[in-house]
Each structure stands twice: as structure tokens, then as C-alpha cells.
Amino acid sequence: MNRARRSNDWGFPRWRGYEAGREAAQIRLCDRAGCTDTGDCPAPKSPNSPDRWYFCQKHAAEYNSGWDYFAGLTAEEAAARESDEKRDNSGYRESAHNAWAGPGDGSRSRDELRALEVLGLDPDAEFDAVRKAWRSKAKEVHPDVRPNDAEAAKAFQALQLAYEVLRAAEERREWKG
Template sequence: MERLGFPRWRAYGAAGRGASKVRLCDREGCNEVGDRPAPKAPHSKDRWYFCEAHAAEYNKNWNYFAGLSPRKLRAVPPKKNRALQPSAHLLNGNGWSGDGSRSRDEMRALEVLELDPDVEFKDVKVAYRRLAKEHHPDTNAGNRKAADKFQKVQAAYEVLRKAEERKNGKVA
């Protein structure tokens, strides 16, 4: 009877499959895998290799700030969690608000109304009324630039008004 299956180029259990070398924990009497390096001394390139339990025991009493005066300890900057910081390209350089709470359209609308990104909606209303009165076609008869500016101000106010309604839970 003929067996069908995957072709074999060498016999199972071939000679090329030796045991892999595993570094054991450097703690005396431990036979666990030593895959966690720890310095033998400060500023030394020599390392101990411990298992997880012995690495935790080794680091338990490690004083990372030994030898620093109280004055220098206060000067040590707190470690920032880079994973939780927003990307630099999303901040003010590309027209986005610093905290990411406003969309690109809202930022453009605020530019048209000559306002800062962190302005409140009541200030948006005041700026809209001021600019609408200043550029209204009735007060600037025949001035095409004023009419264009008036349309831009109206569109910008609509964008910000709808965003405010969405923020407050009203359907726009």
C-alpha cells in the first residue's frame, strides 16, 4: 500500500535538529530560563541573567537615585509617557487645535472669524455679529470684497454653530 502526503527530503528526526542552547538563571540553584538581564554594577557592561522571579527580587532594593543630593533629585525631570502624547504633526502646525477637540473645518472657521482655537461659543457669536455688521452688503453697497467676506463669515458661523449643537447633544 502506498502512502500519500507531503514529500520528505530527509528522514524525520534528522541529525540537524540538536537541542537549542538556553541560558539558565544566574541565581545559584535555579534551573529556570535566565532571559532578563540586570547590570552587575552601575555603569558596567557586564550583566547577570535572571529568571522573572529572581529579576524582581534583584530590582526590589535597587535605588536608581543613590548618590544624588536633594537639590539634584528635585531637578530630575519626571519621565514622560510618550505613548500617550499626541503626535507633533497634529498640533498647531497643521491648523489643528492644540488639544484635538476641534476639527479642521472648525479651525478654518475660527480663522475667518479672527478668533483663537480655545475660544468659547459666546465669543464666537460676538465676533460673528461684529464682522457681519461690518461687511454686510447693505452697509457696503457695491463692494464685492465685503460681500465675499460676509458670505465667508456666515459660512464660518454655521460650521461653528453646528459643531456647538453636536457638542451639546442637539441634532444639527
């Protein structure tokens, strides 16, 4: 008697299985001792080595915080490696120059990002944080506090301009929203 073979069609008459079939998926665990999270972030075991550790995101960040890309290289080798990589990445630099790529999620303009930089804030800062940072920095360099100080006056003008750019952008967002 000929027994029917179990199919991988999952009950759909003309559909094939979803890629592999019924086998269990292989999951690689984090290489950090005692960690049971998925190890999906490769990290080199040593500079200039093809061997990799596979860490979870938390342990990869911890490992990479102390990483020295040029460890074990002489100053000449490090300079050569740096110049090679700058040459290889020059296309990205050109695209950044032409505004094809940039920081942030696209919700802020370059002027807004520069203004946030002047205020010392992250690109995703809320407007309340902008107002607080502007007030605290403006109090330090205000012309009434530091009269006859040209650098303080210049810094105050830069802070004022940054605040105006961010305030106008916030008003536009509120008006659209």
C-alpha cells in the first residue's frame, strides 16, 4: 500500500511552503556569557580579522564602546587605511553635500538641525527643551549681563537666531497639525 506523503502546502491546494517548510528556525544566541537574547549583531573578534562575535544589541553596544579600529596598526598603516576608506566613501560625502542624505528622520530641515546644534540639543528635542536651553544659555551671554563683550553679543545673536528658526518651525507644525 502506498502511503501519502505529508505535504508542506499547509492546506492551500496550489501554494508551496513558506521557504523552508516545517523545520524549526535556527536562532543564534548572544556570545556574551550568560545572555539568552538573540545574537544578531556581528562584531569583529580582533582588528583585521574575519572572525566575528554575535552579540545582542545591548552587548554589541557595550563591546563597540571600547573598540579601537586602528589597534595593532602602525601610524603609517593607520593613515593608509584611513585614506583608503575616505576615498571609498567619497560618494557618500558627495551625496551629503548635495543634500541627498542627512541626519535625522526627515522631519526637520537643515536650518533647524543647525539651530538645535547651536543650542546643544539632540535632533529629536521637543520645543519645551528648546525653550529651556535657549533661556539658560541666553541668560549667560545677554548684553545686559555682559556689557561691552563682543563675543557674548555675537553668541547671544546666534542663540536668538536659532530660537527664532525653531519657533517658526514649531508654529508651522502646529498650524499644519
